[in-house]
Amino acid sequence: MNVTLPTMYQRWEIPSLGLDQLALREQPLPQPKAGEIIIATEAVSLNYRDAEVVDNGMGNPLVFPFTPASDMAGRVVAVGAGVTRFAVGDRVLSAYMPGWIDGVPLSWSEAPTRGGPLSGVMSQYVADSAEWYVHAPRTLSAAEASTLPVAALTAWMALLELGKLHAGQTVVVQGTGGVSLFAVQLAAAHGARVIITSGSDEKIARAIALGAHHGINRNATPDWHQEVLALTGGRGADHILEMTGGENVARSLQAVRQGGRISIIGLLDADTFTLPILPVLGSRASIVGIAVGPRRALEDLVRAVDLLGIRPVIDASYAFSQVPAAFAHLQRGAFGKIVVQVSEK
Template identity: 40%
Template structure:
């Protein structure tokens, strides 16, 4: 069985196919899934380039979409032929977070889904949204669920709220689609005028080019009439947090999702205190939250934005496309 495996040392040049044993047939409480698609995340990029320490010579990619080929004894949730999608935290089923690292995340601490087939416990997958192909389904595992948890699970998003999204990558574009489907107003930032226009076409109500407007947090707050936004999907980290605090309303919610500008830096604590805002870190979500998200997708008909698709044997090229930051939404991998 072919699998795309990280090298030693982990670099895009050493990321390559390797032979792995077929996983065989499922045992009690397990399913065998034939995989057909994935999508790229910056977490994946960190692992395959060695910036993050994953399993040595591990199978890449946290997201996996496919079809159930066989079920083990006692399995009632899935049947042969079901379209399914993986969970980022296969051991976090419900309730409050139970893990603060990636030791059990596919494509990091354990083998991922850049392979032909897997045999796993049923709890490692959920049903895919209706009508989604494998690549589309795989976009919900990490990026989609992160946006869903930030806005709905943790943020309590409701119609009429105002949401600020940073950038036009997978999480932010999913956040745009979720927020618009639920009746919220959306503001989005980018350094690309072309990407901002694409965001407008998807329903963004206001756009800000942060290269042209340095004090974009104040500009966003002014656009709301001085009130501020209800929710911020903060993907930049220390380099953007001051502007996000400036933009949020008193008593609002900032979901700290990414650290694109760095993993440490100054936080304007007095401004955060004055805003009485909730700054909450999060990493993706639970299996139950993913099931809730799938139901919402089925109800609303949201379809993910896939920028470009690459075959599995072109995975290094796909990561280089990701590094260029030229993409809008998600990058798909299919086989």
């Protein structure tokens, strides 16, 4: 049974590109169409991509006014005709690529992404197709659950869905952002040995407290791959999550074992890399691009989070009125995730 809804709601928009263009606007709240649900947003988590889309579009053909952000947790407050996936009161998470249900999409046009080019979720209410959402974990708060759709699912796809990680393997995780810290926890929970690289001893210590076994300060040890080889008796790591790009990819190639796996995820230093062909051939390594994952994999992840007791790391939370400050924190860097609390309910 649907509940009484307000006639107006607020959402953050940009009329043109630029973080300085962010403004809070009031909008009329529509009634759900057939197949749609209305969600009262409780929390939105930010990804580095969100700031890039707002600032420069990141190559997306945005339609203005544009609402940013892709990852939200909320509660269903109304359902349209024909909806069977959810009922009023259900807690839900957004899917980052709502058209990607399972398998591999044939093209990018088949799986456009939330928060650019599709409109985002930095809004008090969202009206969308019920097919674009999954049930939220039972064991997490809304703020914690909102961090899963991109960061956690990316780590899940790299290590478990595609990487087939198993106990006894060695994983190198680069950095301490959202994807990296989820990777630390997921790998440790599955019995893997985790090596974390970071430019901060303090962040390394915090990552070890989350389940990492060893830490390498990449500032003190720029040739961090040599330390990985030493820690693995010369064998190399089974899995490397490459978060940096540029020249760092060559170090990852030297650190991976014969036939191991490098998952290309981030581009913090550069959005290109060059590798010599012979070492690539000699390594027999798989170098795989990771672009989050389908809705079915997000549902698998949610079940695993509840079963394994994974607790997302939230560096800071901001009120809905403080979205520009949340983006500023995101750009400064964070240990884990930045979350906007849209509703306290």
